[in-house]
Amino acid sequence: MELTRENxxxxxxxxxxxxxxxKQCVDRMISAFxxxxxxxTTIYRWFAEFQRGRVKLSDDPRQGRPKTAVTQENVDAVRKLIEEDRHVTYREIQATLDIGMSQIQIILHEQLGVKKLFSRWIPHSLCEEQKAARVTWCVRTLERxxxxxxxxxYNIVSGDESWIYxxxxETKNQSRVWVFENELKPTKIVRSRSVAKKMVATFVSKTGHVTTIPLEGQRTVNAEWYASICLPQVVSELRKENCNRxxxxxxxxxxxxxxxxxxxxLEQENIELLDHPPYSPDLSPNDFYTFPKIKNKLRGQRFSSPEEAVDAYKTAILETPTSEWNGCFNDWFHRMEKCVKFRGEYFEKQ
Known part of the structure; x- marks a missing residue:
C-alpha cells in the first residue's frame, strides 16, 4: 500500500x-513505516499546524505550482538507482538526488509504478531436471x-517426521491484540525456541489422523526404527478391523x-508405494497442512517436557474434524494441478 501525504x-x-x-509520533511512524x-521536520510542522487549529489534511491550492524535481532526468536517475540496488531506501535516494520526499514518492509510484515487496521464501532453488521431475510426478499421480x-x-496414508518442541x-501475527485509545502499546519479551524436543512420525489419510509415533531412545530416524517399530504400528492401526485392507x-x-x-x-505386508518428488514439501500433506496447522496451535505454550508437548500435539490433531482432513487431501490434488500449471516451479503465493 502506498503511504500518501494525506495518510x-x-x-x-x-x-x-x-x-x-x-517525539512519540516520530518514533511510532519510523517503527511502522x-x-x-x-x-x-514534517511531523513537528504538522503538530504546529494542528495546535493552531488546522483540521484540513490536504494541501492548500497553489496556482501553477510546478513539480520542479519531477523531471525526466530525475526519473531516469531513480530508475538507475533501483536497478543497481533493489534495497535502496527513500533516504538514500533523497541524499543522492537532493530532492524532496514527496517528489520521490511521485517518481516511484506515479512515474515508475514500482512498489517494495518482501521476497518470497522457497524451500530450494530448483534446477530444470527437478522441476521436470515434479511435473512428471504430478501428472502421473493425477492420472492414477x-x-x-x-x-x-481413501487408501492413501501419508507420513512424515518432524520435531516437537x-x-x-508465538509468531508476530499471533501476538496482535486489540488496544483501546490511550492505552500503552503492548510489548512482549523476545524468547527463543526451546532446545528440548522430540521427533515424531505422523501419518494421516483423507478420513483423518491415523497415528503419531514418537521416536524413543534415539535422536535420528533410521531404517531399523522406521521398518521395525514405526511402520508396523501404522499397519496395525489401519488393519485392526480388516487385515486385508x-x-x-x-x-x-x-x-x-x-x-x-x-x-x-512394504513388500512383505503387501503395501503399495506412492513415491514423492525431491525438494517438494509443498506437495506433502503433512508439510503443507498437518505440521504448520497443529504446531501453530501450540505456539506460545510452555510445556514441562517434550513428552508433554507431544501429548498436546496428539490432542490437537485428534480435535481436527474429518472435514478438514478431507479438504487437505482435496487441496493436495489441486496443488498438483498448480505445480503442472507453473511448470514445476514452487507455486504458493504466486
Whole structure:
C-alpha cells in the first residue's frame, strides 16, 4: 500500500489528538513505516499546524505550482538507482538526488509504478531436471487417482517426521491484540525456541489422523526404527478391523524411507508405494497442512517436557474434524494441478 501525504497527516493528527508528543509520533511512524515515514521536520510542522487549529489534511491550492524535481532526468536517475540496488531506501535516494520526499514518492509510484515487496521464501532453488521431475510426478499421480476423485484416494496414508518442541514462541501475527485509545502499546519479551524436543512420525489419510509415533531412545530416524517399530504400528492401526485392507503409503525420499529394509517390509505386508518428488514439501500433506496447522496451535505454550508437548500435539490433531482432513487431501490434488500449471516451479503465493 502506498503511504500518501494525506495518510501520513491523518496518522500524525491521530497521534496529536491522542495526546502523544512529537517525539512519540516520530518514533511510532519510523517503527511502522521505516524509510517511508515522514521526516521529523514534517511531523513537528504538522503538530504546529494542528495546535493552531488546522483540521484540513490536504494541501492548500497553489496556482501553477510546478513539480520542479519531477523531471525526466530525475526519473531516469531513480530508475538507475533501483536497478543497481533493489534495497535502496527513500533516504538514500533523497541524499543522492537532493530532492524532496514527496517528489520521490511521485517518481516511484506515479512515474515508475514500482512498489517494495518482501521476497518470497522457497524451500530450494530448483534446477530444470527437478522441476521436470515434479511435473512428471504430478501428472502421473493425477492420472492414477483421477485428479483426486478415485476411491483409491481413501487408501492413501501419508507420513512424515518432524520435531516437537517443549516451547515455540508465538509468531508476530499471533501476538496482535486489540488496544483501546490511550492505552500503552503492548510489548512482549523476545524468547527463543526451546532446545528440548522430540521427533515424531505422523501419518494421516483423507478420513483423518491415523497415528503419531514418537521416536524413543534415539535422536535420528533410521531404517531399523522406521521398518521395525514405526511402520508396523501404522499397519496395525489401519488393519485392526480388516487385515486385508489396501494401503498405499506416501512418504518422501528420506534415507530411512528408501532403504532396502523398508522396501522389504512394504513388500512383505503387501503395501503399495506412492513415491514423492525431491525438494517438494509443498506437495506433502503433512508439510503443507498437518505440521504448520497443529504446531501453530501450540505456539506460545510452555510445556514441562517434550513428552508433554507431544501429548498436546496428539490432542490437537485428534480435535481436527474429518472435514478438514478431507479438504487437505482435496487441496493436495489441486496443488498438483498448480505445480503442472507453473511448470514445476514452487507455486504458493504466486
Amino acid at each position: 501520513s497527516r491523518a496518522m500524525i493528527y491521530y497521534d496529536f489528538r491522542s495526546g502523544l508528543t512529537q 521505516g524509510d517511508e515515514a515522514p521526516s521529523k 487417482f483421477h485428479a483426486g476423485s478415485s476411491n483409491a484416494v 517443549a516451547y515455540e514462541p 489396501r494401503i498405499i503409503l506416501h512418504h518422501d525420499n528420506a534415507s530411512s524411507h528408501t532403504a532396502h529394509r523398508t522396501k522389504e517390509f
